[in-house]
Amino acid sequence: MGKEAELIVQGNNEELWQRCCGFIDLSLEDFMEIQERLLLEQLEMLKKCKLGRSVMRGAQPGSMAEFRSQVSLTTYADYEPFLLTKNERALPAKPLFWQHTSGRSGEYSFKWAPVTARQYDEIRSLLFGCLAFSCCKEKGEIGFRWRDSFLYALAPPPYTTGALIHNAPHEVFNFLPPIKAAENMSFEERVQLGFELAVTEGLDLFFAMSSILVAIGERFSQRKDAINIRPLLKRPRVLLRLLKGLIKSKLARRDILPRDIWNLKGLVSTGSDGAAFRERVKDMWGRYPLDVYAGTEGLIMATQTWDYQGLTFIPQVNFFEFIPEEESLRSKADPDYEPETLLMDEVRAGEKYELVITSFHGMPFIRYRLGDMVKITSLRNEKLGIDIPQMEFYGRVDDIIDVAGFTRLTEKVIWQAIENTKIPYREWTLRKELRDRPVLHLYLELKKNGHLTPDQVAGAVHEQLVELDPPYADLEEFIGLRPLEVTLLPQNAFHGYMAKQQAAGADLAHLKPPHINPSDSMIECLVVGVEEVPVSATAEHEPEAVESR
């Protein structure tokens, strides 16, 4: 039995809170002290292992400053020889288990990453911490109890979320369905069985991706088949629960929702689109989901607290560095450019940064670019008195678009889909926009002879994406999300943009907007500002502009 489980059994809530959630009481100075000390410990481990020597290219940094000046930023390619082959002897510490990414991630089918025992200890504590934040109304309150019913709609191991749950202390909660029993079930079966059990045994805690929370809620409310009362007569508690739900929904004159049946103590979600689904989840489940910023490489990096506002960084899992947005864009345009990084005590509120992590406790990642852009919403949480900078996930930096945690679309797949439609187009660019749901917004400039409406184009591209990317198809099938929208750009919109860039003295690499994730100003220029620039100035670039990529 883990330490947290012991504390729950003892009812020692104060110590449990300190252990799992106490980091929110740290001052920024304390936060940085922890970061520096654990970094130095990690460096000692890295210097002694093959992976460390290889990735640090022989550098032997002895301080935080030396580390940042001597060691280059890395990507997964730097770790590929060690991690894809699961070469445990090359690692700084022996892994407890291995896990990989959910969804497609561009160049690698799976990004494998180890988890060490000590790191897992920290993560386990943090999982309890996130649950505590989700269940509480004020500091120090532990809202969950021993053997509370816990429904989890997460990917199976070795996907990260599944691996974490798989290794969680099973005895603490009544997992729906029991973890061992669920190992051989499909995702659908597991969620189905989990819900059946939740109806009979009750539901206290729920952990899932935001998109799944919405999908399940919608499916729940759309069940039109009448409930067969007869078998339920033998189970009065179930009957009572259903009756209560029915009465509530009838009184509100709407379809039955999960919140009518269950009064959840805690609701935790991960996934990149948490903000988009937030209100819908609240509407369906009766409470906001606690958003946790987590990933395969960095594990749990930040979490919301009980005010459900910005996410608080966690000091003991990773060392954080921040690449300012301009530096990030510059390095994207020039892969040889080594961008400057800032530390946690140097970031500014309202700014966007690309996140760089160095994992602690014998994990392998060193100055690793996660590819995530985060926004620092404030330097402290005034309401709750948290002195650690607050963040929100802003988007991906690289050419990948994550949709609802289900799929990761690459430039290649999208381009292929557009091509497959046979629609005559000149150029395109696409980005994810967050409204009440995630929207894939395709900005397309048709050739002169193209006479199509945006809906027709959207329909055709959508069909192709369904064909090319099965997880994309699941979006509609499973959560009813059809995220693609199309805006047809005026003729010569791209040429106009390029001419404007040329006139501003941009070098060749910056003349064209990127295909994936263009900035607001780029889109504004494409949609509105084309008339200002004479088209003839850039007409000769047309063929290369499209085909050179």
Next chain:
Amino acid sequence: MTVWAVIPLVSFLLFAVLAILALRQEDRRVNRVFARFLIASSIWSFTSFMLHYNPFPRYALLWNEILAAALVWTVVSYYHFVRAYNNKRGGLGVYIGYAAVFTVLALALNGYIVEYAYVVDGVLFHELGASGFVLGGISAFFLISATWNLIRRYRSSVDPSDRNRTMYLIFGSVIVIVSSYVTNLTPAISGLSTDHIGNLVNALIISYAITRYQLLNVRFVTRKILAYGILVACLGGIFFGLGIMAQRFVPAEPAYLRVIQGSAVVIFVALVARPLLRIIEDRIYRTFHWGTYQYRRALIDFRDRMSHVIKLDELANEMLDVMTKALHLSQAKLLFQDFGSGVYATKFSYPKTAGNELSDEVKFSADSPIVNWLYRKGEPLTLNSVDTMPEFKGLWELERDQLAASELGLLCPIKSQDRLIAIIALGKKKSDGIYSHEDLELVMSMANQASTIIENAQLYSQAVIRANTDGLTGLYNHRHFHERLDHEIARGSRFGTTFSLIMLDIDLFKAYNDIHGHLAGDEILRRIAICIETSIRSIDIAFRYGGEEFTIILPEARLEDAYKVAERIRKTIAAKTSSKAPPITASLGVANWPIDGVMKEEIISFADAALYRAKQTGRNRTCMSSDVIKPEAPLVSVELEARSRALSIIYALAATVDAKDHYTYGHSKKVSDYAVALAEAMSMSHEKIDIIRAAGLLHDIGKVGIPDSILNKKGTLNDEEWKLIKAHPKLGVEILRHVIDLVNCLPVILHHHERFDGAGYPSGLKGEKIPLEARILAAADAFDAITSPRPYREQLSSQEALDELKRCAGTQFDPKVIEIFSKIISPASEEKLETKRQ
């Protein structure tokens, strides 16, 4: 108004005040819930007051009915408060409780709870019937549940402050339970409302517990209450006993006698009170602490007399010993900061058993989160918290493992003048493993007292070290050498042990100083000190005896053993000398006590003689005292052998210089002769004359590195060429520095182109700072140069040359040297000189 009404009235007023205070601090949930409990209690007291005061007789029944519901409300809200205190939501129990309140109220108002109630002459007559048991049952259930929740928290908590605070609440709960049933079960005080008194006491305790973070130790408070309670009972007993006895045995009819009797009893009681209180407190303390009573008493006694302790080891050993026993600990340690590394490491430990070595390794780096925490907070840290508190997330795994292996339970900082000067590390408690609040207070008070003593002891010890230490090398100094030697002789005389003494002298150190300056010489002394320290045993003690001489006392070492150590030192010094730097060697002499004499002077003299012999026999060697008594003959032959070897080298090198420059052929020899003549005229020692002779022969050896075209150039030299010419003294030193026999000549060669006014080269030395030998050589060199043919100028006569030298005396040359030189360079003398030279 009767006393029965006064008690609830006072309770009501106090509850109302407390409720207002609690409502002002409702930012915490526990405060809000506590405020509700106070409001319920005040309503309960108010209704009780109204019932007993009974201003409107016909409403007595109504007040009693409300009272019944208010009682349940109070108990339920107390249960609710305990839940909140334990960071738990109300839960089902609270819902049921509040439902019960409304049910009781409804039933009471409908006449199902109180059968009748009326007040006659201030005395309440009422009948609850069977429903009274229901009320009692409900109240008992919530009170016992609340108490049980508190006990569970107490048992699971490892934080001494939290346990102390919880103990207060348990204490309050018990008071409520007891007081609630006292009135009902004691007919004599029926109607006295002890339940209100109990509830009030509980509310005061809770207020104190939740508003004050650092509470007084509950055991201390309990002991005090108990002691004063017993004292009052005893004094009352004595008072009444004496009164009765006085009445029975000394009938005192007159009133004044009664007054005297009464006064005597009062005085007696007053006199007895103080000692009696002491006895009672002592007995209670003894009862509270059972087995550790004696040790605790010893610890407190030690704390009281700590201020008289000056020495650190005395303080540490006694403090750790007595703490370990008094607190029933497995171990105790005292950690001090190492001023070099900043690490806090164990300096004193108790108990000192063989199995204790591993845990003796307890140390904390200066940047350890634990050290930071102890410094910042200045209060004890229980090791259980390290695993829990976020401040310690930065601990390394290795540090955590070491901490776990150390079996420690508590760390207590010792601070002085805003510095963390030491850490008391205490092991786990042998009994329940958890330190009580009283233990923490005791340890803290010890730490506070120890801080001044440690600070003073450290200052004293630093002063002693400074007084006994040589500032340059960090070794002990000459004064301490004599103290230690006396100490060793005394020890040897007492226990019949032996010891040896090594004397070490750096070879040719003066020459090194002259060539490289005193700063470089100081650096060599430091390096030699390090070499000595790294080569000797841990029990040996090294000293700087003075100048370039060092001594080492080797306790319990025989002569042969000491010789081995001396050789190790010598080899280390030779090995540590870089090939690029000038070679540094040392000669050593070894003597033994008592073989070489029993007096201090005798052993020093023998060691010195052995050192002298090592010098005489060629340096860079070790001689034992036994070598000194050998016949002189071999010494002479060795010395002669050494000298002839040196001379052959010198002549070979001089020939090299002369071969290089035909114009200066024979110049070296002539300069040497002039210089030797000058030295002899100045009555210099033989050693100095030998040095001057050799230096004269070799003074221009650096010219072997200068191109012939420059040496033989007829016209004036340009800047670059002058630069090369001016480099020749340094070059000469570079060439010769590896020849150990010529090391003494090096300063003379280096500085023979210095000018008396400081305008010379290479170092620009001035006046007396130029070695005398170099000043002599400069005059001799100039004289021969002027009187010899050169490609770049005409040859002058001896007299013209002397005139030139005199002209430049005081600017280029030392006037005293020129004065003597002019005397010896008379034509007759020069002739004699020439003959001698040939």
